[in-house]
Amino acid sequence: MFEYAPAPESRDIVDIKPSYGLFINGEFVDPKGGEAFKSVNPATEETLAEIADASSEDVDAAVAAARRAYDTVWGPMPGSERAKYLYRIARIIAERSRELAVLESIDNGKPIKETRDVDLPLVAAHFFYNAGWADKLDHAGFGPTPRPLGVAGQVIPWNFPLLMLAWKIAPALACGNTVVLKPAETTPLTALAFAEICQEADLPPGVVNIVTGAGETGRAVVSHGDVDKVAFTGSTAVGRLIAKAVAGTGKRLSLELGGKAANIVFADAAIDQAVEGIVNGIFFNQGHVCCAGSRLLVEESVADEVLTKLKRRIGTLRLGDPLDKNTDIGAINSAEQLQRIRELTRSGADEGANMWTADCPLPDTGYWFAPTVFTDVQQSHRIAREEIFGPVLSVLTFRTPDEAITKANNTPYGLSAGVWTEKGSRILWAANQLKAGVVWANTFNKFDATSPFGGLKESGYGREGGRHGLEGYLDV
Structure with missing residues (x-):
């Protein structure tokens, strides 16, 4: 068997701050309760950064910012203008892909060749692909005048942190919704880097809000009375709890849960x-x-x-x-x-x-x-x-x-x-x-931004990716 000499990717390309606040209304802010938790490198057990722990009051502020942006800026904006922002985000992700791949490997523990060759190209592809739909929703097969739902509350897991963010945020924005997203507590760093990308792209304040925290923060996002759509990827057990919490509220729900393929x-x-x-x-x-x-x-x-x-x-x-x-x-x-x-x-x-x-x-x-x-x-x-x-x-x-x-x-x-x-x-x-x-x-684990993904039975419902992924963010 071949013996391979070490070929480490440099960490110097990544600048991890000692602490991170919440991203609300286009700015990083301190949590109202002042609570924080640590993000840890699973390969070394070293502490990477202190992360703000959002309370229900912080979630209220994030949802209020998303509602204002939806009512005044993003919802009324023509699809062709929304597309420009999505294309800009996609290009910045592509330009910063090496940095983001290293950051994902450090925070998540997955090999750099996977973040570099699989995750990041797909992240950029989802934003490019959904940008193309933003001004063509009338022709997507969902009726002549599909409308956005409003504010989307999204909760994502730790296994593909930045890719799951792209699966959720890109179609939501393309359809004219605004977003409050909670990343997993063990892998928040690339979501916070994405917040910086939103600033770099001059995305209007409040269109994307990122609240970090654990289960209580996720519950506050899912159960908030002014959230119109809930999207969750994670365990089937938590998915059941979310389905019960959302039942009878009128909120739209999509769940991408566990599997035993x-x-x-x-x-x-x-x-x-x-x-x-x-x-x-x-x-x-x-x-x-x-x-x-x-x-x-x-x-x-x-x-x-x-x-x-x-x-x-x-x-x-x-x-x-x-x-x-x-x-x-x-x-x-x-x-x-x-x-x-x-x-x-x-x-x-x-x-x-x-x-x-x-x-x-x-x-x-x-x-x-x-x-x-x-x-x-x-x-x-x-x-x-x-x-x-x-x-x-x-x-x-x-x-x-x-x-x-x-x-x-x-x-x-x-x-x-x-x-x-x-x-x-x-x-x-x-x-x-x-x-x-x-x-x-005759293959396995092949993904494409143009192809829908989702499950049956206890693996959830709704689809992400492709034209089908738009439907969960539209009132049709």
Whole structure:
């Protein structure tokens, strides 16, 4: 195996301030209660910055600023003018992409090659794409005169902090809404950098407001009486609570929640290609992906071959410094998430599954978990039913296509799935049978700003991205 010399990306391009306020009405302001919390680098456990903890009073101020901007500036503004601001934001993101990629890796723990080559290009693409729709909404297929909803309250997770921000803010602004967004408490830095980008783009004050904090801040945003639309990405458990809180209020709601995706490999698949797809499906972003292919369903006749090649390939993955350009597996985002991954892997071993872990040294500091594969998994096992949200793969086998579909659909989730076969007819048949919002064929984890993304069942409802992503922000 090749030995790679360290190739770290420089941190010098990033200027992290000692402390950050809330971004309300176009300015950074101190929280009314004066509370703060720390943002921590998960790879080193060093404190990066102190972050303002927004109270309900701060959320009131942010929503009031968003309402004023909607009523007086952004709502009445022609779509062609709104588009100019979105294009300007997109260009600034593209120009600052190296800086933002480094900042995301430091704050989140994911490898720099993922933030650099996946996250940031997609972030810019979503703003460019939605900018193009801003003056064409009458022709988007939602009726002749679709109107914005008003103020959107948005809550995003920690696994793709800047990308989830783009998924939420870009369509909301394109449609004429204003925004109050709460980033995850463990990964606020790129959202606050985006606030600076809004200032740099001369976005009218109040159009975008960013309030940092934990669960209480999110609850204040979601339950605020002057918020017209709620958009949430995160766990199914929190999604249920939000759905109950919003029920009967007249607010529009979209939810993008958890998943337990099946990655189905048929005997006629190109095995080497499928192995690469399996690795990408579960170990990309340390498995911190709601649509991760965490359940591998492989046809019994090729199971041994697939597992042998898969373990050999996993053995070549490099775990370590997220800022090293050679790193494949970065840090787990938080101590809390690492504890959950450990708990679920223990349950897998206790329930009788066979656990195999890649032989790789773990750094002494930070939050780390080696790539892990479970075989002899039963559908009743927790590791086959619950979302682990880490670099842990559960392997099941099947003998017939119908059995594969039955096992794949035996989950309360319905976000994504993958199918590996050389037969186009089988791909189309399987995609039609699978109860999932997104089905990939002979690939996995491929995203595009022009393509809608969302789930079925307990994976939520509504779509983000593409033309369909506009509908959740329009009164049609």
